[in-house]
Amino acid sequence: MIKANNLCKEFDGSLAVDGITLSVEKGSIFGLLGSNGAGKTTLLKMLAGIYKPDTGEVRINNEPVFENVHRKQKMIFLADSLFFYPNTTIQQAAQFYQSMYSLWSEERFVALQNVFQIDPKKKIHRLSKGMQRQVAFWLTLSTMPDVLILDEPLDGLDAVMRKKIKNLLIQDVAEREMTILISSHNLREVEDVCDNVGIMHDGKMIIEKDLDDLKSDVHKIQVAFKQEVPPSFLKKLPVLYKEVRGSVHLYIVRGKVEEITNHVRAFKPAIFDILPLTLEEIFIYEMRDVGYEIENIIV
Numbered sequence: 001m002i003k004a005n006n007l008c009k010e011f012d013g014s015l016a017v018d019g020i021t022l023s024v025e026k027g028s029i030f031g032l033l034g035s036n037g038a039g040k041t042t043l044l045k046m047l048a049g050i051y052k053p054d055t056g057e058v059r060i061n062n063e064p065v066f067e068n069v070h071r072k073q074k075m076i077f078l079a080d081s082l083f084f085y086p087n088t089t090i091q092q093a094a095q096f097y098q099s100m101y102s103l104w105s106e107e108r109f110v111a112l113q114n115v116f117q118i119d120p121k122k123k124i125h126r127l128s129k130g131m132q133r134q135v136a137f138w139l140t141l142s143t144m145p146d147v148l149i150l151d152e153p154l155d156g157l158d159a160v161m162r163k164k165i166k167n168l169l170i171q172d173v174a175e176r177e178m179t180i181l182i183s184s185h186n187l188r189e190v191e192d193v194c195d196n197v198g199i200m201h202d203g204k205m206i207i208e209k210d211l212d213d214l215k216s217d218v219h220k221i222q223v224a225f226k227q228e229v230p231p232s233f234l235k236k237l238p239v240l241y242k243e244v245r246g247s248v249h250l251y252i253v254r255g256k257v258e259e260i261t262n263h264v265r266a267f268k269p270a271i272f273d274i275l276p277l278t279l280e281e282i283f284i285y286e287m288r289d290v291g292y293e294i295e296n297i298i299v
């Protein structure tokens with residue numbers, strides 16, 4: 001289990017991460033979402049023990065992470081921009097990883113060649129950007145980490161390879177209880193694989209929830225009344241967003257289906273529909289609620 005307590009990190013006098021407390025269960029997949037510059041990479045680097053928090057601490061299975069070689073031999077951080085030593089072949093990189101990571105599996109490395117189908121004698125820097133990312137996953141998954149931290153991991157990969165890698169990740173979670181933290185702007189992908197999600201904005205975690213609970217907590221409703229909207233209708237509805245389309249009023253509201261339905265039906269609407277939101281819609285409306293919204297920009 002990963003536990004972070006009141007993490008703060010400041011750069012040049014401003015807080016990139018501002019008091020984040022987080023716990024991630026063993027064998028789960030946590031998706032970290034947020035606006036650009038929200039502090040996701042900074043948070044992930046503290047969780048990976050790369051950055052020392054200014055305040056707070058990160059512990060994995062009750063061990064501190066920062067400057068803990070023993071812990072870091074079993075976990076891996078895959079950054080959004082990759083680094084390989086110049087002129088290194090995949091085979092040489094594999095030897096290096098083997099010497100660094102205590103759970104390295106040669107058997108897995110050989111088996112994964114069938115998935116990636118790249119000649120291990122190839123020099124990594126001569127491969128295409130997407131192929132280099134495949135090599136990064138090939139090496140990473142061969143280290144058999146118990147904790148895998150991924151920053152924008154699937155960028156630059158084709159759709160087939162993305163699917164293959166997602167399957168491999170899910171297989172490792174199911175078979176060996178690997179724990180994954182993944183930051184991504186691809187909300188469809190996060191929705192596919194994550195059990196829990198956190199949304200960051202301006203250094204803070206504005207929401208952290210089980211994905212199913214998050215989705216069952218926000219809904220889109222469409223209502224129309226024969227007369228004007230009754231004044232007390234909105235009083236008990238926690239509305240995140242509203243829009244009028246002719247006689248139909250669209251609301252994005254927080255709350256459980258049953259509570260919202262009972263509330264709306266009590267006002268005897270002429271039309272009433274309640275629909276679930278996608279993660280992308282939830283993200284956009286929650287960000288709007290903290291003042292980060294889509295504007296009609298014409299330049």
Ligand SMILES: Nc1ncnc2c1ncn2[C@@H]1O[C@H](COP(=O)(O)OP(=O)(O)OP(=O)(O)O)[C@@H](O)[C@H]1O
Pocket residue numbers: 011012016034035036037038039040041042043
């Ligand atoms: N090494 C650094 N030195 C100075 N400032 C930094 C450093 N790393 C991050 N920052 C600042 O901290 C803030 C958070 O950056 P971070 O990279 O963590 O955001 P992010 O959520 O990962 O963004 P994105 O989605 O755009 O990748 C930004 O204002 C950034 O400029």
